[in-house]
Amino acid sequence: MDYLDSLNEPQREAVVNTExxxxxxxxAGSGKTRVLTYRIAHLIRAKGVDPFSxxxxxxxxxxxxxxxxRIESVVGLEAKNLWMxxxxxxxxxxxxxxxxxLGYPANFSIYDTDDSKTLIRQIIKGLKLDDKVYKPNVVLNxxxxxxxxxxxxxxxxxxxxxxxxxxxxxxPQMGKIYKIYCERCFKASAMDFDDLLFNTNVLFRxxxxxxxxxxxRFKYVLVDxxxxxxxxxxxxxxxxxxxxxxxxVVGDDAQSIYAFRGADIKNILNFEKDYPDLKVVxxxxxxxxxxxxxxxxxxVIINNTRQLKKDVWTANEDxxxxxxxxxxxxxxxxxxxxxxxxxxxxxxxxxxxQIAVLxxxxxxxxxxxxxxxxxxxxxxxxxxLSFYQRREIKxxxxxxxxxxxxxxxxxxxxxxxxxxxxxxxxxxxKIIVAANDNGLTIWQVVSDIFRFLPGRITNxxxxxxxxxxxxxxxxxxxxxxxxxxxxxxxxxxxxxxxEDKTIEGLSRYENVxxxxxxxxxxxxxxxxxxxxxxxxxxxxxLLTSVDQDKDEDNDKVTLMTIHMAKGLEFxxxxxxxxxxxxxxxxxxxxxxxxxxxxxxxxxxxxxxxxRKLFLSYAISRYRFGRLKSCEPSRFLEEIDSxxxxxxxxxxxxxxxxxxxxxxxxxxxxxxxxxxPKAINNNFTHKPSSDFKPSDTSNLEQGMKVEHLKFGFGKxxxxxxxxxxxxxxxxxxxxxxxxxxxSFAKLKIYT
DNA sequence: GCGTAACCTGTTTTT
DNA sequence: CAGGTTACGC
Numbered sequence: 001m002d003y004l005d006s007l008n009e010p011q012r013e014a015v016v017n018t019e020x021x022x023x024x025x026x027x028a029g030s031g032k033t034r035v036l037t038y039r040i041a042h043l044i045r046a047k048g049v050d051p052f053s054x055x056x057x058x059x060x061x062x063x064x065x066x067x068x069x070r071i072e073s074v075v076g077l078e079a080k081n082l083w084m085x086x087x088x089x090x091x092x093x094x095x096x097x098x099x100x101x102l103g104y105p106a107n108f109s110i111y112d113t114d115d116s117k118t119l120i121r122q123i124i125k126g127l128k129l130d131d132k133v134y135k136p137n138v139v140l141n142x143x144x145x146x147x148x149x150x151x152x153x154x155x156x157x158x159x160x161x162x163x164x165x166x167x168x169x170x171x172p173q174m175g176k177i178y179k180i181y182c183e184r185c186f187k188a189s190a191m192d193f194d195d196l197l198f199n200t201n202v203l204f205r206x207x208x209x210x211x212x213x214x215x216x217r218f219k220y221v222l223v224d225x226x227x228x229x230x231x232x233x234x235x236x237x238x239x240x241x242x243x244x245x246x247x248x249v250v251g252d253d254a255q256s257i258y259a260f261r262g263a264d265i266k267n268i269l270n271f272e273k274d275y276p277d278l279k280v281v282x283x284x285x286x287x288x289x290x291x292x293x294x295x296x297x298x299x300v301i302i303n304n305t306r307q308l309k310k311d312v313w314t315a316n317e318d319x320x321x322x323x324x325x326x327x328x329x330x331x332x333x334x335x336x337x338x339x340x341x342x343x344x345x346x347x348x349x350x351x352x353x354q355i356a357v358l359x360x361x362x363x364x365x366x367x368x369x370x371x372x373x374x375x376x377x378x379x380x381x382x383x384x385l386s387f388y389q390r391r392e393i394k395x396x397x398x399x400x401x402x403x404x405x406x407x408x409x410x411x412x413x414x415x416x417x418x419x420x421x422x423x424x425x426x427x428x429x430k431i432i433v434a435a436n437d438n439g440l441t442i443w444q445v446v447s448d449i450f451r452f453l454p455g456r457i458t459n460x461x462x463x464x465x466x467x468x469x470x471x472x473x474x475x476x477x478x479x480x481x482x483x484x485x486x487x488x489x490x491x492x493x494x495x496x497x498x499e500d501k502t503i504e505g506l507s508r509y510e511n512v513x514x515x516x517x518x519x520x521x522x523x524x525x526x527x528x529x530x531x532x533x534x535x536x537x538x539x540x541x542l543l544t545s546v547d548q549d550k551d552e553d554n555d556k557v558t559l560m561t562i563h564m565a566k567g568l569e570f571x572x573x574x575x576x577x578x579x580x581x582x583x584x585x586x587x588x589x590x591x592x593x594x595x596x597x598x599x600x601x602x603x604x605x606x607x608x609x610x611r612k613l614f615l616s617y618a619i620s621r622y623r624f625g626r627l628k629s630c631e632p633s634r635f636l637e638e639i640d641s642x643x644x645x646x647x648x649x650x651x652x653x654x655x656x657x658x659x660x661x662x663x664x665x666x667x668x669x670x671x672x673x674x675x676p677k678a679i680n681n682n683f684t685h686k687p688s689s690d691f692k693p694s695d696t697s698n699l700e701q702g703m704k705v706e707h708l709k710f711g712f713g714k715x716x717x718x719x720x721x722x723x724x725x726x727x728x729x730x731x732x733x734x735x736x737x738x739x740x741x742s743f744a745k746l747k748i749y750t
Numbered sequence: 751g752c753g754t755a756a757c758c759t760g761t762t763t764t765t
Numbered sequence: 766c767a768g769g770t771t772a773c774g775c
Contacts, residue, residue, distance in 0.1 A: 059765075088765050113764085193765050261764065361762055363766095383764090417751095424751045457751095542765065563763045585762055601763080624760070625766040 003038055003074065007031075014248075014281040015039045018047060018220070021241075021275035023268070024250040027312035028297065028607035029288025029569065032250055036224055037067060039248065040082070041074040043220055051081040055218040055240070057233075058086055059225050059258075061543060063567055067224070080527065083218070087233050088193060089542045091200040094214070095191070096538060101207050102199055107405050107534045109190040110541035114389070115410040116140055116181075116192045123180050129173055139171075143178050147194035148230040148262030150201055153179040187441070189407040193542075197232040204239050215243040225567075226251030226271075230262035238274065245275070253308050254301050257563060257601045259593070265306065286312050288569050288610055290319025292643045296613070297606040299640035304596045321645035324636070325616035329627075330364070330577075333618045334371030337574050340614060341377055341557060344572055352378055354571035356558040358605050360583040364576060365559050372557060382560035388543060392497060392508040393515050397540070399487050403471040404534045406443035416446075416464060419496040423464070427457045467491065480533040481523045485516055562605045573609035578617040579630035602635045641726055641738045693745035699727060704749040710737060712749075 004012055011031055014024045015038045026032035040056060043049040058064045064085050071079045083090065092110065099106045111119070120136045120143075146156055156162050157175040166174040185192060191199060204211040221241040223229065226249035229237070241247035249271065256265050272278050286294050294314045301307065325340065327333040337357060344350050357368050362384045372379045387393060398414040405411075409432070417423040434452050435445045445452045447465045467490065475483040488494045497509040522539075523531050558570070577583055584598035606613060615636065620629045691706065699705070703715045713731035720726075725741040739746070 061765085086765065196765085258764075260762075363761060366766095420752080422751065426751080561763065583762095587762060597763095622766075 003041065007034075007038065008285060010281050010283050011035050011038075014250075014283070015042050017279050017281075018043055018049075018248075019246060020277060020279060021245055021271075022248040022279045022281065023226075023271050024248065024281045024283060025268075025308055025310060026250055026252050026283040027286060027310055028252065028255065028603070029286040029294075029314075030283035030312070031287060032252070032283065033063075033067065033070065033224075033567070035283065036222060036248075036250055037070045037074060040071050040079075040222065044075050044078055049220060051075075051078050052083075053217060053219040054082050054222070055090070055220070056082065056084040056222045057090060057224065057237070058084070059228050060567075061086055061089070063224060064089075086542065087229075087236070088196050089539065091236065092191075092196050092538055092542060095196060095199055095203065098203055098207070098210055101203060101210065103186075104191070104199075105189050105405070105407075107189070109188065109401050109405045109408040109411065110196070110538065111185065111188075111190045111192040111410060112389075112541065113140070113193070114394070115190070118410060118413075119184055120177065120181060123177055123184065127173060127176070127180075129177075134171055134173070134177070139174065139177055142174060143181060144192075144194050145262060146178065147198045148232050150198065150232055150235065152198075153182045184409065187407065188409040189405050190410070194232070197230075197236065200236055201232060201239075204236070211239060212243075214240055219244050220246045221248070223247070223249045224251075225255075227253050227256035227265060227268055228258040228261075228263040229267050230264055231267070232262070234264075234267045247275075253306075254304075254310070254600055255566065255604050255607075257566065257597060257604060259597050268308070282310060284311050284313060286314040286607075287316070289314060289607060290316050290611055292319045292321055293606060293609050293611075293613055296322055296639050296643040297603055299643070300599065300606065300635065300638050301603045303638050304599055305592075306596065320612045322613045322615060322639065322643050323645050325574075325614055327616065327618045328620060330367040330618050330621040331371070333576055333616050333621075334367040334369075335375075337368060337576060337614070337616060338371040338375035338377060340574070341372075341572075342375060344612070350571055352555045352557045355574070356560065356565060356568070356570040356572075356608065357574040357576060358560065358562050358565050358608065359576050360562060360585060360601075361577075362561060364582075368559055368576065372559075377557055378553065378555065379557040379559055382558060383564045387511070387514070388540065390508075390511055392493075392512050396484070396488055396493055396512055396515055397537070399471075399491055399493065400484055400533055401537055403468060403475055403483075403487060404537060406447075406468070406472075407441055409442055412442055412446070415491075416461075419492045421464065422460045423457060427461070431461075475533050479523050479531050480536045481516065481520045483533050484519045488512060488516065562601050565608050566604055569608055569610055571610045572612045572614070573605070574614045574616060575605045576616040577621075578615050578633040578636055579621070580633055582621070582623075582630065583633055583635065599635065599638075637739060637744060641740050644740070691747055694748040696725075696727070696741045696744070696746055696748070699725075699741065699746070699748060702750075705729060706747040706749065707731065707739070708745050713737075 004015065007015060011034070014022065014035045018039065024032070024035060026035070036056070040054060043054060044051055056067065058067065068079065068082070068084050071082065095102070095104070096106050099108060117136045117140055120139050121131065124131050124134045124136065124139070153175065156178050162175065163172070166172055185195065218240055221237060223237055228251070237247060237249070251268055253265050253268050256263060272280070291314055294312060298312060325333070325336050327336050341355055344355070345352070359365065359368070365381055365384065369379065369381070388397070395414065395418060398411040401408050402411040402415055413428055416428060430453060431442055431445050434440070435442045438452065440452070446461060447469065449458045449461045449465065471487050471490070474486050478486065494509070494512060497505060497512060500508070519536055522528060522536050528535070583602070584595060588594040588598045617632045617636070618630060620627055622628070691708065699715060699718060701715050701718055704712065705715060706712050707729070710731040711733050713729040715727050716730050716736065717728040718725060719728070726738050727741055727744070728736060728738050730736050
C-alpha cells in the first residue's frame with residue numbers, strides 16, 4: 001500500500017488497526033484528517049469493506065465535504081456510497097425514513113434557531129410571563145442543554161433538582177415552557193436541531209429492530225472532532241457501534257471549543273472506561289507549524305488543568321517570532337493589519353489565500369473589512385450572517401416549507417401576510433386559538449376558514465388557502481426547482497422584491513434568484529436520487545453557508561471567527577482583538593471551566609498558523625456604539641515571552657534568536673523543560689483589595705511583587721532586550737514566569 | 751391593520 | 766451602531 005509509506009508510525013497504527021474500538025488523540029496539525037481519510041481508504045482498498053457499511057460523522061458540513069473530496073481522491077468513485085456527513089444531517093435522514101415510529105410525518109420541518117426562539121417568545125407571551133425574566137435566548141439554551149443530555153420534558157418536570165435550580169434563578173415556569181415547546185414543535189411536525197439527535201436516541205431506544213438494522217448496516221463508525229460531541233451524540237455513536245465495536249474516534253481535548261453547545265470533554269475521558277480493550281493512539285508530531293508557534297501554543301495550553309497528557313512537538317524550523325501589533329483603536333487595528341499584510345506579501349511572496357484574519361466575534365470583521373478594502377487587498381468573509389439566515393431567503397423557504405408541511409406553524413406565521421394581504425397578527429392568533437379550541441391543526445382552520453372563523457378577514461385568508469392548495473398540487477407534479485420558481489412567482493414574493501429598486505432590494509432579489517439556482521443545482525445533481533422539494537428542504541435546513549464564492553479570483557484573504565477556523569491552516573494568521581472582555585469574552589469569565597474553554601480557543605487560533613503569527617490588540621474600541629478603552633488580553637501574558645517580538649522597529653536581535661533556538665531545541669529533544677509549570681490549581685490569585693499596579697520602571701531583582709493573577713512572588717531577574725523589559729518572577733503558587741513589563745500589572749511591595 | 755418614529759437592548763461562538 | 770420592538774396616528 002503506497003499511501004501507508006507517507007505516514008509516520010503512530011499515524012500508520014491508527015490507519016491499520018481497523019478492527020475494534022480505537023481512539024486517536026491528535027495534537028494540532030498532526031495529520032488528523034489525513035489519518036481519518038487513509039483509514040477509510042484502507043478499509044475499502046485493503047480490507048475490501050463495502051463503502052456502504054462505513055459511517056463517518058463530522059460536525060460541520062465543510063469538514064464532511066472536505067473529507068469526502070480527499071477520500072474520493074484516494075479511492076475514487078467508490079467513495080460515493082459512503083455515509084458521510086454531520087451528525088445532524090445523517091440522523092435527519094434516518095429520522096425521515098423511520099419517522100412513523102416516532103409519530104412524525106416523513107416531511108417534518110426542521111426549525112432553525114430563529115424559529116425556536118420565536119416559538120419560545122410566543123409561549124412566554126402566552127403564559128403571560130415577563131420576557132425580561134424569561135429571556136428567550138436563555139430559555140432556549142436551557143432547553144437545548146436538557147435535550148443534549150437526553151433529559152426529556154417529563155424527566156425535567158419530575159426532577160426536583162431542576163425545579164430548585166429554576167426557582168433559584170427566578171424562573172419557576174421553565175419546565176412548563178419546555179413542555180409546551182415540545183408539544184408545539186410536535187404539533188407543527190417540526191424538530192429543532194437538538195431534536196434531531198434527541199429523537200434519534202429515542203428511536204433507537206424504543207425500536208430495537210431499527211437499532212439492529214443500522215447496527216448491522218454500519219460495520220465501521222468513525223467520528224471526527226470527537227471532543228465536540230455532546231452526550232446525545234456520544235450515545236448514538238455508542239449504540240450504533242455496540243454490535244461490531246468497530247468505532248474509531250479522533251479528537252483533541254485541547255481543541256474542545258463547543259462546550260457552550262453541550263460538548264463534553266468527559267466523553268473523551270470516559271471512552272476508555274466504556275471500551276476496556278480500547279486502542280489509543282497519540283499523534284504528537286506537528287507537521288504544520290514552526291517551532292516558535294508550536295511551543296508558544298504549548299506554553300499557553302499548559303495553563304489549563306484538565307487535559308490529557310500530550311507532547312506536541314515539531315521538527316520544522318524555528319521560524320519567525322510572534323509579532324504583536326498594538327493600535328489605538330479598532331479602525332487603526334484594521335489599518336495596521338492591512339499594512340502588515342501588504343508588507344508580508346511584498347517581502348515573503350505570500351499570497352492572499354495563505355493569509356487569514358481571525359477574531360472572536362463576527363462584529364469585529366467590519367473594521368478589518370474596511371481597511372482591507374481601502375488597501376485594495378482582496379478578502380472574503382466566511383460565516384457571519386449566512387446566506388440562509390437572510391430575510392428574503394427565509395421568506396421563500398418558509399413558503400416552501402409550508403407547502404410541504406402544513407403543520408409548520410412558524411412557517412405559516414411568516415408567510416400568511418407576506419406580501420401584505422391584510423392578515424395581521426391578531427387574525428393569526430385567532431386562528432391558532434380556534435385550532436387549539438377545536439383540536440384541529442392550523443391548516444384545517446385556515447383551509448376551511450368560513451366554517452371555523454366567520455368574520456371580516458375570511459376573504460383574504462381564503463384566498464391565501466386557495467393559493468397554498470394550488471402550490472400543493474404543483475409540488476406533486478413538478479421537480480423541486482420548477483415548483484419553487486412557480487411558488488416564488490405566484491406568491492408575489494418575487495414581484496415585491498423586484499419592485500423594490502433600492503440597493504438592498506436589488507440584492508434581495510438576486511439572493512432569491514441565488515436560492516432558486518441552488519435548488520436547480522440540487523435537481524441537476526445526479527447524486528441526489530430524491531429530487532423532491534421536501535428532501536431539498538431537509539438538507540438546506542442544516543446548511544449554514546453556501547458555496548457562493550463563484551468568483552474566478554479566489555486569491556483572497558480569509559476573514560472568519562476562530563470557531564470557523566478550526567481544522568484549517570494558513571501560512572500567516574492575524575489574530576485581532578486580543579483584549580480583555582473581548583478575548584477572553586466577558587461572558588466567559590465567570591468560571592474556571594469557561595475560561596479554560598476560551599484558552600483552548602486561543603490555542604486553536606495560534607495553531608492555525610504555519611509560519612507566522614500576528615497578535616493584535618487595540619487600546620480602545622467601539623462597543624455598544626460607544627468608544628471604550630480596553631486592556632491587553634491576559635492570554636498575551638501566558639505566551640512564553642521568548643517567542644514574542646514586541647516592537648516591530650527592533651529587528652531580530654541575534655541573542656534573542658539564539659536563546660529561542662536553544663530553548664526550542666531543548667523542548668524537542670526532551671531535555672529539561674523550562675516551561676513554567678502551573679503548580680497550583682487555584683483559579684486565580686485573589687488580589688489584595690487595594691491592588692494597584694505600580695510603575696515598574698524601577699523594578700529590580702529581589703523585589704517582592706504581587707501579580708493580579710499569579711499572586712505574590714519575587715523578582716529573579718530583569719532582562720532588557722531592545723525596548724522591552726522582561727522580569728522573571730518566581731511566584732509562590734505558580735512557579736516561575738517571565739513577564740513583559742509593558743503588559744504585566746505588578747504591585748511592588750519592597 | 752398598517753406605517754412611521756422613537757426606543758431599547760444587546761453582541762460569543764454553530765448544527 | 767443596528768436590529769428589533771413598541772407606541773401611536775392614520
